[in-house]
Amino acid sequence: MAAIAAVFTIGYVANMLGQDEDWLHDLSIDMFPEDGRLHVYGIGEDGVTAFTQYGIECLRQIIADERAAGNAPPPVKPTA
Numbered sequence: 548m549a550a551i552a553a554v555f556t557i558g559y560v561a562n563m564l565g566q567d568e569d570w571l572h573d574l575s576i577d578m579f580p581e582d583g584r585l586h587v588y589g590i591g592e593d594g595v596t597a598f599t600q601y602g603i604e605c606l607r608q609i610i611a612d613e614r615a616a617g618n619a620p621p622p623v624k625p626t627a
Contacts, residue, residue, distance in 0.1 A: 554585055554597040564603075565622040566610065572596060574609050 557575070561568035575596060578584035583602020588594040598606065613619040 551599050554587065554599055555603065556587070557596040557598070560598055560603055560606065561623075564607070564610070565624065567620055567623055570620055571606060574613065575602075575606065578602065578605060 555563075557571055558568055561571050564571070575584050575598075582605050583599035584605075585597045585599070585602075586594050587597045610619065
């Protein structure tokens with residue numbers, strides 16, 4: 548397994564995938580660090596959910612499964 552070189556915040560991933568951030572958070576609750584979901588802390592912050600590249604791929608699969616099951620909200624338009 549390659550070393551993790553970057554992580555992407557949940558807001559960034561939601562925008563990139565055109566999905567609602569809160570929905571992605573709900574989908575990712577059962578993901579573990581081994582699945583590419585991390586919690587990043589900063590000074591004066593409660594922290595933010597972030598994903599590795601592998602985590603983003605896992606989320607894409609979860610989204611596809613939810614869409615196939617008819618449980619997905621409509622996509623949101625990504626901001627530039």
